[in-house]
Amino acid sequence: MSTTPGYRGRFAPSPTGPLHAGSLLAALGSWLMARRAGGRWLVRIEDLDPPREVPGAAAAQLRTLAACGLHPDGPVEYQSRRGGLYAAALERLLAAGDAFECHCSRSDLGARGGIHRHCVAGRRRPDPAVRLRVPDGCRIGFEDAIRGHYAQDLAREVGDFVLRRADGPWAYQLAVVVDDADQGITEVVRGADLLDSTARQILLQQRLGLPTPRYAHLPVVPGPDGRKLSKSLAAMPVDDADPLPALARAWAMLGQDPAAVAGAASPAALLEAALAAFDPARIPRGPDPLPAALHNTHGAIED
Incomplete structure (x- = not known):
């Protein structure tokens, strides 16, 4: 396992519903990249759009992350307080x-x-x-x-x-640029549906005199019709009582060998096996975003 001094990654969901397969893929991918580098992994709730937010969704998402064994290395931040x-x-x-x-x-x-x-x-x-x-x-x-x-x-x-x-x-x-700089984020690992936002964020960083993190955009999980799987497409939430199947699917969607985690009997065991076998070079590029x-x-x- 390589070590990148000062590596700080993050996962930043919006509280518009329960954590679904696409969100879990982004969470697992960013966690694996941070852990592989010997770095820190933070969680930030992007609750800036009250009309779209579902009451209790943020707490439910955090419970699901915990059930999956994905624990942040510090307090959870909320954009609504910043x-x-x-x-x-x-x-x-x-x-x-x-x-x-x-x-x-x-x-x-x-x-x-x-x-x-x-x-x-x-x-x-x-x-x-x-x-x-x-x-x-x-x-x-x-x-x-x-x-x-x-x-x-x-x-x-x-x-x-x-x-x-x-x-x-x-x-x-604006919020994501300010937050990433304030939290010292050095690596942004997220879904490719946000790829076309990156140039705007880099321009904002330049205008504000802020550092530019390194970026990695993971493939998005397609729905039955080939479009991005999302809450609006009735994506099924991750089952907190039995998150192993969802974790194994997210691992496979990252292009990794399913056999490496096949014997895991708990989320902690799956994450341990996944980290030992994780190869970022296997992550598929995926289709271009809209x-x-x-x-x-x-x-x-x-x-």
Whole structure:
């Protein structure tokens, strides 16, 4: 087993339902990468969207992680308690001219394919969003530990993106960048459905003068129709009373040898065997994620 001094990884679920197969794959993959490096593994609850949150879901997710033997190396953090950090970062961006208030509606952006390059002249709303200014020709690339080189033309494919939503909540992109830096995260291991967010996060890190972690994007678990398995597609929750089958499936989805954990009689035994046999080179690359523009209107003002 290799050792990477100072390695700090994390798992950051949203409390929109019970922990399902796709979330467990991300949790197990990030835990294995951290443990293999002799590093620390943290858990952060990304509870920034109250309308989408399910009461009790965060506690249930933490119980499931514990039932699976996946225990964080420190207190669990909650984004809902960290608004002061996000506000300070946003003020820095506004003061530097890197962020601006946006009064555009979703229909305004829809007419431009969901990509914001300038605000509609004369439009004023009482509850504007705040966006990061993306300069023309802004292209961000990085080396992903699983998928290799990945790059985006942010101006053309994403546009000026939301930092604080028009309805009030902090946007994911700002919160995750501030949190990763504040918690000293050096490695971000997560699902490939978040791959297209990474270039935005790197640009934000650059604007705020924050370090850029290393990234590794795991394959997502496909549902019966080939789409990402998620709570919205009625993914089955992990059974806290018998998590071994779900752990074994997540291990196999990571491209690892099922025989290595076949004899495990408990989650602790499975994790011990998995860590001894884990080979990151076997993790499949997986299909490319959906383009950013398909979900780029989030945060605009509804008409």
